[in-house]
Amino acid sequence: MDNQDLRKAGLKVTLPRLKILEILERAPARHVSAEDVYRTLLESGEDVGLATVYRVLTQFETAGLVKRQNFEGGHSVFELDQGEHHDHLVCVKCGRIDEFVDKTIEERQAKIAANAGFEMTDHSLNIYGICPTCQKKK
């Protein structure tokens, strides 16, 4: 089935692309960095270059298969794009990432952009904090 997605995006079905797609699908955290993907590939004995990981992830993003999130410190994570937009709650201690959607916020954002005369292309809302687990550990 994934082969179809790749072909539709005009991408050849190659081993690296399939493997990376698989890793994204199985990632327990859903949000993984390019480095994470690369490490996982090496662990499974695949001989894929980090450059390819970046190239493939970028192509996937262009194809709409994947979403890229830029967090603080010039560090990005990728997640499978499952259609529904959402924002992120990021734990600054353990890196855990929760997702949420808030219709009210979405609406206000659209209104703010419109008021300012901006044609909104995208938006990112990240709430940083300490997750329940890390609070207990303290």
Next chain:
Amino acid sequence: MDNQDLRKAGLKVTLPRLKILEILERAPARHVSAEDVYRTLLESGEDVGLATVYRVLTQFETAGLVKRQNFEGGHSVFELDQGEHHDHLVCVKCGRIDEFVDKTIEERQAKIAANAGFEMTDHSLNIYGICPTCQKKK
């Protein structure tokens, strides 16, 4: 007056620090990158290293004098911290940055963090789009 702010932060009052503070105060765009500050310094004939610009800006951030915003592409901008929190509207064409505050959004964010059991430490909301000026230029 600024000398006081520096001293209070435990920083010696040095020429580079004063100059950088001055540039931040006079920046027409309010939001400047380290590179911007560096270039402005060179233009005014000051002999300051880029490393110092980064060091000073980081110290200013720690001291609460300055806010750092991380935008997409591992690129950061700095602005004088004037107390009132605000979010950003960023033009993806010309880089123009507008500020806004929306009480409703702030409240919802706090609620979302609380519901998830997160102790919120910070949050960043950036709306990306095309500003009115760039729309006309099209």
Next chain:
DNA sequence: ATGTATGCAAAACATTTGCACCTGG
């Protein structure tokens, strides 16, 4: 004087790109 600050050059990251070789359709 003495502990900080600074400039410079080198290092550290995260990401991208050039290029010769490989591979899917």
Next chain:
DNA sequence: CCAGGTGCAAATGTTTTGCATACAT
């Protein structure tokens, strides 16, 4: 076969760091 894909190494852009020197107090 041949365009597109890949690995590797080198380049990039941004930010940080090591170190010897210079400065504020």
